[in-house]
Amino acid sequence: MPDLLLELFSEEIPARMQAKAAEDLRRMVTDRLVAEGLVYEGARAFATPRRLALTVHGIPARQSDLKEERKGPRVGGPEAAIAGFLKATGLASLDQAKIQRDPKKGDFYIALIEKPGRATLDVLADMLPVIIRTFPWPKSMRWGERSGRPGALQWVRPLHAIVATFGMETEEPEVVKFAIDGIEAGQTTYGHRFMAPAPIGVRRFADYEAKLQAAKVVLDAQARKNIILADAKQLAFAQGFELIEDQALLDEVAGLVEWPVVFMGSFEKEFLSIPSEVIRATIRTNLKCFVVRQPASPLPAGERSAARVSATAGEGALANKFVLTANIEASDGGKTIVAGNERVIRARLSDAKFFYESDLKTKLEDRLPKFDGIVFHEKLGTQGERIERIERLAAEIAPLVGADVEKTRRAARLAKADLLTEVVGEFPELQGLMGKYYALAQGEDASVAAASEEHYKPQGPNDRVPTDPVSVAVALADKIDTLVGFWAIDEKPTGSKDPYALRRAALGVIRLIVENRLRIHWSRLLRDEAIRIQQQQWEDSSLLDELLDLPATGVDVESIRNALSNAAAESGLRIGLRVSSDLLSFFADRLKVQLREQGARHDLVDAVFALEGQDDLLMVVRRVEALGEFLDTDDGKNLLAGTKRANNILAIEEKRDKRTFDGAPIPALYSLAEEKALADAIDLARVEASVAVMNEDFAVAMSAIAKLRPAVDAFFDKVKVNDDEPKVRENRLKLLNEIRSVTRAVADFSKIQD
Structure with a gap:
């Protein structure tokens, strides 16, 4: 079957756009083919800095003929309806239509329309220009003389040529005839900009790929990545170093070159006195180069003082070398290219060294006053006020996680200070890490310094989840302040929108708690933090200033102020309770997401959170785990079925009687052995389960509840719940309620799906 080859040749496409553009091209073309009834066998898309390419193989040579029956108006219907039917179907008269007999609805006209299939070449000629004109580039441009005309083509960079061929593998393909803004589709492409700029005639994909390779263009992005990585590793190894791999940088560099050639350069050892991450960020950001390190074995004594050890334990020190990727085979072996990169890197590292040394001259705490002039959010105050809240909350959390309170206060106070440093201003991705370095440089405790990063x-x-108690306390305080603050001002995530990354913050809180196995009751902490934020908003409002500026007209300003303050306190309490409740529900939703990703059932989270007072997230997880294991057993499945049956009966009867059946059943009204046996089993299970829950042994609690199964089965088998005697009926419904009550020691079984 025939194949399609399509290439869109342009000026350089930004590397960050290439992968998505290739996928968009594949999707748009193949979706349109399928919509036209042309089912293909396979498709592959490619991107280089100067071209998007697509090959689709196994496309039918033409569309299938279509036969369609179109139902028309009823026989004897209005003339206007009949005229519209004839026009829509292309029939000359009703003599060309058939009559469909329908005894119930009456007879209708039916038009038999035969639509011959079109040649695929013609279909492609119609659809490809539309796809090119509507291509979803994030940013596009117009160019040249045609740019001012209405409907001018827009492309990410000026489009120069289009290759579009279609045909059998064993035959000479045909060109798909179309033109866009004066660019006619043909069979001519171009190789490497400098090493093979001459036009190249191509026919089909195999021919196209081979000729591009000969013209110094590696079409496949993954192949370019493999070449860069393998050559860079080999070059580093040959000189006694190890390449520091960087997947994101590799993806970007592969989008900058069509013919990758790897070289190694160097910089002065004096720059190794600055943190290795700063060197790496400087070289990565400004020149898109990789860095290398010494092997993990110990360095010679003479080099230890010059090299700064990498932040990652177990790695060798950063070397004063870098690996660059050129897009040309240089005639001088790359000497000029390397020298040019070294010159630029030297200048950039000089700047970085100056920034770093300048930052060291100012202590972190001396930077804090500037935060008072930086607004965090118009409704949540300044960054300075936020730091104070985090410090206060971290100190409150510290005893709960085993952290030193004073160290935690200090860590929380300094954690954001590096945001105002020169290095972080230049490289925002180093925030936190530079705070750690600056804190260590000014003699802070190691835990205090680590918290800046962690x-x-x-x-x-x-x-990675922090484990140092000080870091854990500050991390929790930072995330909780963010969550409570935005909940208090009603800026919650909606649908897919989450501009403040609140879902990520909630998942961070959950992971910090679960992976560090922390026992914290969150209701009060969340409520109190919301109240503090409301109080701060009240104190920051202009209303107080306006009251104090009132003229002396006999108005009791102090009384008004006290009344407003009391009203604000009451409002803060209401908001605090609402925020606490809403956030716990939000944590439950996020916990369901995390557990579902780990293979657990999300309905079990609902079953546990349905119990009152479940604000200890670690205990929620333990209950969910125990409940999941229990429900995997036969006893668990059967008890769940019995419990659900009891719940269903109670729901029906409570709705009918418009009352609940709370309260203990009366033993004297038990008339059957199965009633007494169930009551005894419930009493025993309640005691054993309660003791187990108090000891936080949920597996034992489940085992205790599992003992109910035989008694529950026998009860439903032998006992008529809706007895004719009202008192007996009520007593038996209360006994069913006892089943529901005792199982709620661990979870609300009514929330569990079958």
């Missing part, structure tokens, strides 16, 4: 963690599902 309080931002974890920032994603694969990020």
